[in-house]
Amino acid sequence: MPARNSSVRYGSVAQFLHWTIVVLLIIQVTLGKIAHELPVGLERLVLMARHKSVGITILGLAVVRLAWRWIDRPPPPVPMPRWQDIAARLNHWALYALLFALPLTGWLMSSAANRPASWFGLVQLPDFIAPDPGLKESFEEAHELLVNVLFVLAGLHVAAALKHQFLDRDGLLFRMLPWRAR
């Protein structure tokens, strides 16, 4: 599979970034949800540390992905009604925005809570805002709202991909998979 996109499918770099971020997002949401239910204690501290490390990783990959998308333009869309094409484009850009907004609100929330983030113990993130319990609440609400937006938009994204694959039978899913169509 070529590294770069062809006119009919995504290349290995775009695919690797797409699926790595999918896996990390699933891990990330799971870590966040479990930690959120735990009482204050060491176990929650550890899970939140992992959550922050994974979040920083996602932010880094989002930067790489956006840069790569600019270098290597995606294949043109498969034939579909105009409204679906527009909806798909909007949803893609909203998902990209979330890949930045979720880690950034988490980062700001960490700084406001005076619980700075570290990337797997290797490097500590700088704090762009001073500790502020009130701001922490605001960023926490934004972070939780955005993750719910992610669920809805990612759900639409998956549903649309499956509709193309199994109802329209246009082979769209194979554009983002390493296997050959049929």
Add this chain to the structure above:
Amino acid sequence: MMLRKLALPVALAVALCPAALAGPRQADAASGTLEFSAIQADARFSGAFKQFRVVFDFDPGQPAAGRLDVTVDTASIDTQDGERDEILRGPDFFSAAKYPQAVYHAERFERTGDGWRADGELTIRGKKRAVPVTFTLAPAGEATIMQGTANLKRLDFGLGQGEWASTEWVGDAVDIRFELRLAPVG
């Protein structure tokens, strides 16, 4: 007229008293800061104590006669994180209900390069340990600015019971720094 008559004697008194530190001096949270930093989940964070009192009786010309006493209200710990503060005040850390105060007492002082070192003892949770404190003194009018640092290991004092005794996610080392504006007592 009265002021003018007083001006010369006062000026002479100040000039003849260069140490300007004779007699006990004091500071508290209104005239100083007592901060610390430590590692939590691989990241350094800072906190402070909002209630404390320092009494320092020290003549640089006679360090052997010096005395430094610091009393800190453990419940006044503030890391700008309510959940963490609650744990720090609780039984696993300062146990503030049982040990409302941490105290530092030093009677031995040695000159260092640009300042002093106090070799005193810190008592937290009823555990007394030797903790050196390095500091500098600078005159500021009637007052004296005292700036310094100290380093301690929290587990020496039982700060971190049960699961918190592990140093993997909460570092053992705690860095202390303070800046005090010491004013003459009375």
